[in-house]
Amino acid sequence: MDNKDRGLLKNVIFKATQLLFRTIDLNRMAQKMNIIAMSSGESNSSLCADLVWGYSEKEIMPREIFNKAISAVFEGRERCIPVGYDTFLTNIYGNYMELPPIEKQIAHHNITAYYKE
Incomplete structure (x- = not known):
């Protein structure tokens, strides 16, 4: 779904990102992000x-x-x-x-x- 107010470049980036994320296991990515965040300890x-x-x-x-x-x-x-x-x-x-x-x-x-x- 294109957003005409977003502009051509942003729409191209948006579509490319959509295609990329279809190949990634988002649950696994979320788990890795959580591990990284938790590893920093108390700030x-x-x-x-x-x-x-x-x-x-x-x-x-x-x-x-x-x-x-x-x-x-x-x-x-x-x-x-x-x-x-x-x-x-x-x-x-x-x-x-x-x-x-x-x-x-x-x-x-x-x-x-x-x-x-």
């Missing part, structure tokens, strides 16, 4: 990051925002969320409580997700 860093989503430096956060979880209702369901959720969401999205203008409301992925009761 003295005051920062942590999850750099897989493409927000780059925006994903580097103060470590303490993930130290505890709290319960919150999200879309009618109770969920565990990081105690520093506001810091996290603000770093990634800016004013996340205000919807952008309709012309800027663009999906950045090409999946349709469903929740099954």
